[in-house]
Structures are given as C-alpha cells and as structure tokens.
Amino acid sequence: MKKETIGFMLGLFVLFGGYVAVQNYYIQQQMNATTTADQGVVGSSTQNLANNDAASGIPKQKPLELGASATEQPPQPLTVANLDDLFIKSDRIDLAFTPTGGCISDNLMLGEKIAYNDSTPVSVIENHNICKAYGFRLRAKNVIDLRNQPAGIMKTTDGAIKIVQRSNGLEITRIFKFSPDRYDGDLQIIVKNISQQFQNTSVDFEIGATSDNRNHGSGMFSAVPPQYHSVAVRLPDGTVNRKTTPFEEKASYELLLSESSSFFSWMTADSLYWMNTVIPLTQTPIGFEALRTDYNLRKDLHSAIDQTMYEAWVKQPVNLSPGQATEFNYKIYIGPKNETILKNYDQYHLSETIDYGFLKIIARPMYHLMSFIHSIVANWGTAIIILTIMLNILFLPLNIKAFASGQKMQKLQPEMKAIQEKYKDDKQMASREMMALMAKGGANPLGGCLPLLPQIPVFFALDSCFRHTFELRQAPFYFWIKDLTQHDPYFLLPVLMAALMIASQKMMPMPSMDPTQAKMMKIIPIVFSVLMIFYPSGLALYIITNTLLSIIRQVFLTRYYKKA
Structure with a gap:
C-alpha cells in the first residue's frame, strides 16, 4: 500500500510539473505574439x-x-x-x-x-x-x-x-x-x-x-x-x-x-x-x-x-x-x-x-438555530440531532393529540368491524353507521393525520436548509459519515431508517382497512428509504432521530393511556 501511495504521489508530481511547464510556455508564447502584434x-x-x-x-x-x-x-x-x-x-x-x-x-x-x-x-x-x-x-x-x-x-x-x-x-x-x-x-x-x-x-x-x-x-x-x-x-x-x-x-x-x-x-x-x-x-x-x-x-x-x-x-x-x-x-x-x-x-x-426556495421563511431561521447550536457543540451532525429534539418538543402537543385520536379509533374497532359485517352488501349504509359511531365516540378518522400536516413543510424546509448550508459541506459526523451534504457511501443510514420506520409503524394503532391498503402501508417505509438513498446524510440523520424519538414517545404514551 505504501509503495502504491508513493508511486501515485510521484506520478502526480510529474504530471503537475509537466502541466506547469506547458502552461508557462503557452503564456510566454501568448505574450510574445501579443507584443509582436501591437508593435505596428x-x-x-x-x-x-x-x-x-x-x-x-x-x-x-x-x-x-x-x-x-x-x-x-x-x-x-x-x-x-x-x-x-x-x-x-x-x-x-x-x-x-x-x-x-x-x-x-x-x-x-x-x-x-x-x-x-x-x-x-x-x-x-x-x-x-x-x-x-x-x-x-x-x-x-x-x-x-x-x-x-x-x-x-x-x-x-x-x-x-x-x-x-x-x-x-x-x-x-x-x-x-x-x-x-x-x-x-x-x-x-x-x-x-x-x-x-x-x-x-x-x-x-x-x-x-x-x-x-x-x-x-x-x-x-x-x-x-x-x-x-x-x-x-x-x-x-x-x-x-x-x-x-x-x-x-x-x-x-x-x-x-x-x-x-x-x-x-x-x-x-x-x-x-x-x-x-x-x-x-x-x-x-x-x-x-x-x-x-x-x-x-x-x-x-x-x-x-x-x-x-x-x-x-x-x-x-x-x-x-x-x-x-x-x-x-x-x-x-x-x-x-x-x-x-x-x-x-x-x-x-x-x-x-x-x-432556500419558497420555504425560505422556515429554512433560514432553521439555519440560524442550527448554527447557534453548532457554536456550542462544535459538530454539525450533533447540531442536527439537537435541532430535531427541539422540533419534536415543539410539535409534542400535536403528536399527543394525534395519538389520542388514534387510541379512540382503536377502541371503536370491534364495533366498526361488526358494522362492516352487518352491512357488507350495502357500503353506503355501512359508511353512515360508522360515521355515526365515530361521532358518538368522539373519534375523527383524520384526527391522527391533521396534527401532523404542519410538520410536512418543516421537513422540506430542513431538506432545503441542509442542501444549501455551506458549513455542512464536507462537515463530518462520526465514523463513516465524512460529509453531511452527501449520501451515506455504505447506505447504512437508509437501512437503519427503514428498520426504525417499520418498528414505529408496528407500534402505532392502525384503523381497520382492507388487505390491499394494509399491504401498501407496510411497504411505505421501504419505498421511502429507497427514495432517500441518495439524499444528504444530514437529512437522513434528521429522519432517523425523528423516528427514534417517535418510537420513544409511542412507548410512553401507550403506557400512559393503558393506565388511564
């Protein structure tokens, strides 16, 4: 390995020396031509x-x-x-x-x-x-x-x-x-x-x-x-x-x-x-x-x-x-x-x-907050993790509301299945009965999704922020991550991301749905992770941290509602 490295360096030195010599010769020829042309x-x-x-x-x-x-x-x-x-x-x-x-x-x-x-x-x-x-x-x-x-x-x-x-x-x-x-x-x-x-x-x-x-x-x-x-x-x-x-x-x-x-x-x-x-x-x-x-x-x-x-x-x-x-x-x-x-x-x-694009009103403050965190921890990857924790704290009330709505839907599952079985030949009647049941039980089929909508523009703003932040360029995290603006060279972060998203999905209460929809829900984490393969490591680090925090939040909220 040392011999190959020495040989490579010597070759590079010879190439560079030749380049400089040719360049100087070219410049001198240009100067001579210019001087001759201007004499008359x-x-x-x-x-x-x-x-x-x-x-x-x-x-x-x-x-x-x-x-x-x-x-x-x-x-x-x-x-x-x-x-x-x-x-x-x-x-x-x-x-x-x-x-x-x-x-x-x-x-x-x-x-x-x-x-x-x-x-x-x-x-x-x-x-x-x-x-x-x-x-x-x-x-x-x-x-x-x-x-x-x-x-x-x-x-x-x-x-x-x-x-x-x-x-x-x-x-x-x-x-x-x-x-x-x-x-x-x-x-x-x-x-x-x-x-x-x-x-x-x-x-x-x-x-x-x-x-x-x-x-x-x-x-x-x-x-x-x-x-x-x-x-x-x-x-x-x-x-x-x-x-x-x-x-x-x-x-x-x-x-x-x-x-x-x-x-x-x-x-x-x-x-x-x-x-x-x-x-x-x-x-x-x-x-x-x-x-x-x-x-x-x-x-x-x-x-x-x-x-x-x-x-x-x-x-x-x-x-x-x-x-x-x-x-x-x-x-x-x-x-x-x-x-x-x-x-x-x-x-x-x-x-x-x-x-920063059309979400610059969000992306620019995110940059300044992340930069402030970096001034304390002196590592941009660590700053991204801390920023993710802070955003999770900010959105915690919305996430609790979404979880509570999911719990209500979970309690109504037996009755909803009975309605589907009773009116299996009349879908309109089944739909009306289920809507009446959810209204009576205080459940909203969209209650688990609506509180999460404000987090979507934040995600895309962070993507823009990570891509355009010059300081993240060639900024290492730890271990094999040498540049937070580049994708993971070994694709370990996307694999970890997929595993955590599947685990989070299994822990989350799911409403009743037909088998085709259930299969689609199961493959979404895999498809998303494949799409994220070539995204910046900094963004993958954010998603992994966010998913891990959601699992921890899920565990604590599940225990809390069981006691209640």
Whole structure:
C-alpha cells in the first residue's frame, strides 16, 4: 500500500510539473505574439501608459475633458510588463489573468477542495475558449469581442492589477484590487474616447459563467454534490430574479434576463455553494443580460462534451465626446455562499443569493438555530440531532393529540368491524353507521393525520436548509459519515431508517382497512428509504432521530393511556 501511495504521489508530481511547464510556455508564447502584434499599432512602453493615466486625473461618475494631448500623442503599446503581473494572490483566493483579453483564467479557493476525498482545489468561475470572466465586448452597430484582443497588463505599487485595451476609438482600463484576507475586491473601469468622433456604444463585461456538464461530473454515486447552476439579479425593490438549471431540454439558446438600462443591487453567476457576484457602486443606470447556451465542446478528435453555459453580462452605456472619459465602480465577491461570511456584506443584501426556495421563511431561521447550536457543540451532525429534539418538543402537543385520536379509533374497532359485517352488501349504509359511531365516540378518522400536516413543510424546509448550508459541506459526523451534504457511501443510514420506520409503524394503532391498503402501508417505509438513498446524510440523520424519538414517545404514551 505504501509503495502504491508513493508511486501515485510521484506520478502526480510529474504530471503537475509537466502541466506547469506547458502552461508557462503557452503564456510566454501568448505574450510574445501579443507584443509582436501591437508593435505596428501603438507607441512605446506600458510604464509610460501608467504615468499618462495617473496624470489625467479622472473624477468619478462624470465625463472628463482630457485635452488635446489625449488624442494627439501616439498611444502606448499594450504588453504584459512582467509575468508576475498576471496573478493576484491573497489569503483566500488565487486569481490568474490571461495575457490576451485580460480575463480571469483561473480562480482557486485556497483551502477548499471539491470533495472530502478529492483534494482538487475549487474553482468558482468556468473559463475556456467560449466564456471568459471579466472579458469585454463593445456593442454599437457591430459587436467587437475584446476577450481575445491584446491587453496591456501591469501591477501597481499597492498590489492591484491594471489592464488596458483599445478598440474602435475607445481606451478601456480595468483596475482589480482584492483584500488580503477577504473574498471581495474592487473593480474600477475607466472608458476614454481617444478618437476624434462622438462615441455612442455599450461597453459590456462578462461576470462569468457556470456550466452544467451533462456527460461527466457530479452525480448520484459521486462524492461531489450535484451542482445547481443559476444566474440571478437583485433589483432595488428587493425582487430577486433567478434562472436555474432547467430540468427539461430546451432550445440551444435562451435569453434568461435582459434590461438595457436599469439599477440593480447585485448580479451573480453561481452554483450550489459558490458564487461570482458583481455589485454596482456607481449610481448610474446599468444594463444586464443573462443567457443560457448549449455548446458542444470538442476535446479531441474522438470525444465531445455537451455543456450548458449560463452567462451573466453587465452592460455599461457610454456616450462620450472626443477627449472625454467616464468611470464605473464595482464591488466583486468571488467565494462561498456562506451565511456567516455574507453577513459582512449586509449592506449589499448578499445573503439573498442563497436560494432556500419558497420555504425560505422556515429554512433560514432553521439555519440560524442550527448554527447557534453548532457554536456550542462544535459538530454539525450533533447540531442536527439537537435541532430535531427541539422540533419534536415543539410539535409534542400535536403528536399527543394525534395519538389520542388514534387510541379512540382503536377502541371503536370491534364495533366498526361488526358494522362492516352487518352491512357488507350495502357500503353506503355501512359508511353512515360508522360515521355515526365515530361521532358518538368522539373519534375523527383524520384526527391522527391533521396534527401532523404542519410538520410536512418543516421537513422540506430542513431538506432545503441542509442542501444549501455551506458549513455542512464536507462537515463530518462520526465514523463513516465524512460529509453531511452527501449520501451515506455504505447506505447504512437508509437501512437503519427503514428498520426504525417499520418498528414505529408496528407500534402505532392502525384503523381497520382492507388487505390491499394494509399491504401498501407496510411497504411505505421501504419505498421511502429507497427514495432517500441518495439524499444528504444530514437529512437522513434528521429522519432517523425523528423516528427514534417517535418510537420513544409511542412507548410512553401507550403506557400512559393503558393506565388511564
């Protein structure tokens, strides 16, 4: 075993070293190509460009006259000053930018892995030759895609990355700056008219994209949880428009959200646990667009991947006279959908990016209660068990009422059987007689079910809570349960669940019913447990604890009513 492990690690090291070498070679070739392409178009050095920008003194949120020098002097070259300028590293994230287009090519969540048994780092933004995060395009009469065009990139003295591109008489400057120990950063965009003509266009940038790989990736038998991808925008009135992965096949292209000129609180491209979100800080109307596109990405000559991409774009209208500039400012959040972390961004309402569904009015308080319990017991599985006990105490009066109704029905069973035998040829008469008997005995055939109805939405709210709680991701319980958001790898919890449900059913007083209904009642626990096989272990833990508590409650109530 040790030899296999050592061999595996050596192989992994060789593969990783080869990957890094090829990647560095590719980046250097891109840089050389970019530099060569730009030599005949623009002037002298990236450093001169930075000095020229600093001297221009652009105020925020309004056009600025730059003077004649902005159009008379030849533009500077667009090059990468240094290979290290392509990277931003902090305590939380590791970002890499492409030498062409200045797009984010890689974004690793430091300290986060895709599964408890897979150390591959999490990458939030999907990037390939189709979608490039924070890449730009111009839209006037024609669409000009700048995501594969030359870019001048340099790192400033305060650690920010400055990216400059020129096209169609416009110079677009992006400045990215991220905090050392946070998931958020600042994005400043400056658009200058360096032509002699009035510019009326839209400068759009892609927030990023999430993908749904149909032929590979997470699944029922995978340790990676299913990823529900979506794009969403929050409007100033608090409305959140969200478009999620469709369950049915649709057209290959679909415009999900679109607004040409509006205000919005944030826009996000996200998955179940991660999000890439942009928050406008400039108080001017900005458009947005979200779309779904099906692609067939051919990896080689023999295989292909069907992929559905969910793209989110921000559209910035630009109207500039010659020599004018305008500025847009954004807050960027690239990181986990963790309620505790998102609480630091309450002024932007980022907690609303977590989609608990239509039962969020129940699911969110459940999360906060469970989180409080976890702060005391320091184990999420134990917190789920304690939460289940608390809910059982809350619903105890309803359960006692349901049990009492069942006991009354049980006492009437002999008389009900006699009525059924007496009127076996007249079902309507038998039904009337039994209803009269139950009314006389104070029994209600639905009395055992109605008190349990309020518990149904709580169950589904807990399911949503367990699925969307980031802290449960890769959180172990004890023994073989390593991730409470994953199903039991050995299926022991569903088996235990079925056994406890059958035991609980045998102890429960059952009304008289025909043999077919009786058989159906007996197989319900087995069917339910089979359906729960691939549900999160946290939810299975809740059901097992709840069923065990119901058995204990059944024993005590049975003894109490026998004495009475």
